[in-house]
Amino acid sequence: MIEMKQASFEYKKNQPIFQEVNWELSKGETLSILGPNGVGKTTLIKCLLGFQSLKSGNVLMEGIPISQYAPKDFFQRVSYVPQAKHIIFPYSVLDMVLLGRASSIGIYSKPSSKDMDIAKEAIRKVGIEHLTHCSTRQISGGQLQLVLMARAIVNQPEVLVLDEPESNLDMKNQLMILDLLERLREEMTLTIIINTHYPNHALRLGGKALLLGQNDQKDFGDAHQFINDDTIRRYFHVDSQMVEWREEEKKHQRIFPLRISKEAV
Numbered sequence: 001m002i003e004m005k006q007a008s009f010e011y012k013k014n015q016p017i018f019q020e021v022n023w024e025l026s027k028g029e030t031l032s033i034l035g036p037n038g039v040g041k042t043t044l045i046k047c048l049l050g051f052q053s054l055k056s057g058n059v060l061m062e063g064i065p066i067s068q069y070a071p072k073d074f075f076q077r078v079s080y081v082p083q084a085k086h087i088i089f090p091y092s093v094l095d096m097v098l099l100g101r102a103s104s105i106g107i108y109s110k111p112s113s114k115d116m117d118i119a120k121e122a123i124r125k126v127g128i129e130h131l132t133h134c135s136t137r138q139i140s141g142g143q144l145q146l147v148l149m150a151r152a153i154v155n156q157p158e159v160l161v162l163d164e165p166e167s168n169l170d171m172k173n174q175l176m177i178l179d180l181l182e183r184l185r186e187e188m189t190l191t192i193i194i195n196t197h198y199p200n201h202a203l204r205l206g207g208k209a210l211l212l213g214q215n216d217q218k219d220f221g222d223a224h225q226f227i228n229d230d231t232i233r234r235y236f237h238v239d240s241q242m243v244e245w246r247e248e249e250k251k252h253q254r255i256f257p258l259r260i261s262k263e264a265v
């Protein structure tokens with residue numbers, strides 16, 4: 001459904017950020033992008049959305065390079081959720097979510113009652129009806145992240161791209177975001193691409209993982225196969241312990257960081 005083929009990028013000549021990255025996702029699959037600070041995860045997302053041009057390679061949706069899509073068509077199908085900490089607007093929650101309908105409403109028109117209903121439905125889907133008329137300046141970081149998720153799904157996109165949506169949130173709010181992503185994936189058959197600092201979140205979401213590391217390290221495959229003590233040491237230079245348990249007939253895995261790896265010192 002969406003893929004990167006032989007994708008390379010550099011900001012400065014001969015200083016590659018990533019090289020020959022390949023991954024592909026089917027409809028309704030999840031991709032978690034993981035790697036240490038500064039390795040190029042956000043840059044890769046910017047290339048995926050066409051905000052930066054690849055040096056070589058391609059991003060394809062349904063087999064067609066994204067450069068061939070009109071931006072309006074592309075962004076109706078692919079929606080982006082930025083980090084909440086960068087957003088400060090004096091809007092109500094409802095207005096903020098309605099902004100997601102801007103491409104359908106037109107610059108000089110007022111939102112119709114249908115637009116209002118669609119926005120309220122998105123607000124209901126993320127579970128924040130009680131905040132509908134609150135100012136986005138007077139809600140918590142976790143609540144604002146949910147507002148941005150509602151804004152992103154208001155046009156019923158096929159692909160949701162999120163840049164560290166759970167960073168800066170407490171444990172409960174992190175779990176709320178992960179629960180919501182799992183629910184949206186099921187209800188809307190959403191394809192989800194998430195940039196995260198938490199290997200455990202990738203394990204919880206399942207699906208695919210793209211690991212990016214220093215010295216052109218990269219791996220792509222099933223999250224449960226590629227996130228393990230060996231890759232955590234090689235990519236993050238941390239010794240870890242994988243723990244497994246069963247709950248309701250399902251096998252779960254989480255990884256605990258133990259210490260900075262001696263190999264890294």
Ligand SMILES: Nc1ncnc2c1ncn2[C@@H]1O[C@H](COP(=O)(O)OP(=O)(O)OP(=O)(O)O)[C@@H](O)[C@H]1O
Pocket residue numbers: 011017035036037038039040041042043044
């Ligand atoms: N606009 C830019 N111009 C030049 N270099 C940049 C630009 N944006 C980012 N970089 C550099 O590119 C590298 C990758 O940055 P990027 O933000 O993509 O990493 P990241 O993996 O998302 O980091 P983090 O995990 O800390 O958010 C870094 O060395 C960064 O300094």
